[in-house]
Amino acid sequence: KSSLTKTKKNIVERVESILLGRSIDESVIDDIEEVLITSDVGTEATNEIITLLREKIKVGEIKNSEDVRSYLKTEMALLLGKPQPLIPFGEKPFVILAVGVNGVGKTTTIGKLASRFISEGNSVILAAADTFRAAAIEQLEIWAKRSGADIIKHQSGSDPAAVAFDAVEAAKARGVDIVIIDTAGRLHTKSQLMDELKKINRVIKKSIPDAPQEILLIVDATTGQNALRQAQIFNEAIGITGIALTKLDGTAKGGIIFAIKKELGIPVRLIGVGEGVDDLKDFDPEDFVAALFD
Ligand code: GDP
Numbered sequence: 249k250s251s252l253t254k255t256k257k258n259i260v261e262r263v264e265s266i267l268l269g270r271s272i273d274e275s276v277i278d279d280i281e282e283v284l285i286t287s288d289v290g291t292e293a294t295n296e297i298i299t300l301l302r303e304k305i306k307v308g309e310i311k312n313s314e315d316v317r318s319y320l321k322t323e324m325a326l327l328l329g330k331p332q333p334l335i336p337f338g339e340k341p342f343v344i345l346a347v348g349v350n351g352v353g354k355t356t357t358i359g360k361l362a363s364r365f366i367s368e369g370n371s372v373i374l375a376a377a378d379t380f381r382a383a384a385i386e387q388l389e390i391w392a393k394r395s396g397a398d399i400i401k402h403q404s405g406s407d408p409a410a411v412a413f414d415a416v417e418a419a420k421a422r423g424v425d426i427v428i429i430d431t432a433g434r435l436h437t438k439s440q441l442m443d444e445l446k447k448i449n450r451v452i453k454k455s456i457p458d459a460p461q462e463i464l465l466i467v468d469a470t471t472g473q474n475a476l477r478q479a480q481i482f483n484e485a486i487g488i489t490g491i492a493l494t495k496l497d498g499t500a501k502g503g504i505i506f507a508i509k510k511e512l513g514i515p516v517r518l519i520g521v522g523e524g525v526d527d528l529k530d531f532d533p534e535d536f537v538a539a540l541f542d
Contacts, residue, residue, distance in 0.1 A: 251521040252539045255502030259287045260540050263320065267313035272305055280316070287500070288472045290507025297323050321541040327506055328533030332515035334361075334462060334490060336370070336426055341419035343427045343452060343459035345412075347445055347482055348466035350433035353494035353520055355384065357466050358428050359391030360520075360528035366396050370425040375415030376401035377408040377448060378432040388430050394525070398424070408432065408444060409451040416455040429460070442485040449486060464517070466492045467508075472501040479512055493531070494520030505536070 266279045277298060284294040301319060304310040310319055336342035344361070348354045362372045374397045378384035382404040392399040400415040412429050419427045431448060435441040452459050465488045467475035475493070482488055496502050496519050505516055516531045 251497035252502055252536070254498060254500040255287075255496070256540045258500035259283060259289070259503055260320075262287070264317070267316060270313075272310065272312060272316060276316075277302055277305070280320075284503070288503040288507060290476070290504070290511055293327055293506040293510040296327065296510065317541070321537055324506065324540075325533055325537040328509055328536065329515075331530065331532045331534075332490070332517055333530040334464070334517040336365075336461075338458065338461060340423070340425045341373075341416065341427045341456070341459075342425065342461050343416060343419075343429070343456065344462045344464055345429050345431065345445075345449065345452070345460040346464050346466060347431050347486070347488075348433055349478060352433070352466050352468040352471075352478075353492075354433060354466040355387050355391065355430060356523065357492050357494060357518070357520060357528060358388070358430055359395060360525055361518075362391065362397040362426075362428060363395035363525050364528065365426050371422075372397040372426045372428065373415050373419050373422075373424050374399045375412050375427060375429040377411040377415075377429050379404055379406050379408050379411060380432040380435060384430065384432075397428075409448045412448045413451045413455055416452055416459060420455065438481070442482075445486050461489075463487060463489050464492055465490070465514075466494060469493050469496045469501055469504055469520075470499040472504050473507075475504050476507050476511065479508060479514060483512060483514060488514050490515050490517040492516075492518040492520065492528070497521045497527070502540075505531075 262283045263280055270276055281298045346358050365372050374388055374392050376385045376388045385401050400418055402411050415427050465482050467478050491514055493516050519529050519531045521527045
């Protein structure tokens with residue numbers, strides 16, 4: 249809860265100070281609109297919230313500050329929709345292809361996820377398919393040890409698609425429940441990176457036609473609108489099925505979660521709220537909004 253303190257300050261507490269001692273008129277609506285826009289909620293979500301607010305004021309459904317506040321809480325929760333957690337389904341192995349640019353917390357998120365799945369009684373293989381950086385393989389090994397997952401790795405510089413393929417084949421042979429594939433976050437060019445991810449995706453399907461069942465994009469909440477742009481780019485290139493939004497602790501830009509939902513419609517499945525192994529939570533819209541408003 250406390251991990252959202254800065255976002256709460258940036259959105260809800262600013263709205264509260266606008267409402268303080270003012271009657272509900274057009275200038276109040278404008279000021280609220282400005283808060284939403286400048287707190288990364290995004291133009292589409294903001295327009296939806298403000299348009300309905302204006303209508304409700306007009307017909308007398310919203311009369312005072314308290315009405316505005318409770319309207320915002322309800323409307324923002326509605327906007328985020330129902331929880332859509334990452335739950336493995338179907339025949340095993342359940343394959344998660346983890347993608348995202350460097351530094352967003354991809355390796356950490358993979359490690360936290362592996363640790364969670366293992367504590368729930370699943371077996372997990374991590375695939376070190378970011379062969380571009382030797383340090384990435386080492387970092388993933390540390391998380392494999394820490395979580396008790398197996399790791400499939402090749403030499404640094406080898407073909408990432410081959411690593412992914414081997415990991416999925418190994419999982420099939422060993423009856424492993426879950427495979428999480430780490431991928432590069434940066435190559436020489438953006439199109440090279442996307443081509444590599446497409447190839448990994450294709451090669452996985454040669455082993456299991458329905459896999460990867462999840463293409464999970466990891467984005468960093470502290471980057472605000474950049475997180476949204478990254479999600480657009482990755483989604484256009486390879487099709488994202490879910491998002492993990494990291495570093496929500498300590499950022500005022502948590503409003504970006506509304507923009508992601510409204511503008512992309514891709515479910516935010518997980519949120520990162522710290523560096524520790526337990527600091528990855530299922531994203532629950534109701535809890536999220538409650539943490540902002542209560
Ligand atoms: P990668 O380059 O995307 O693999 O990023 P890393 O997993 O190496 O993470 C980069 C940094 O972000 C590390 O210092 C992590 O501990 C930190 N980090 C990752 N997730 C979170 C989070 O949810 N909250 C905080 N505060 N830090 C995080």
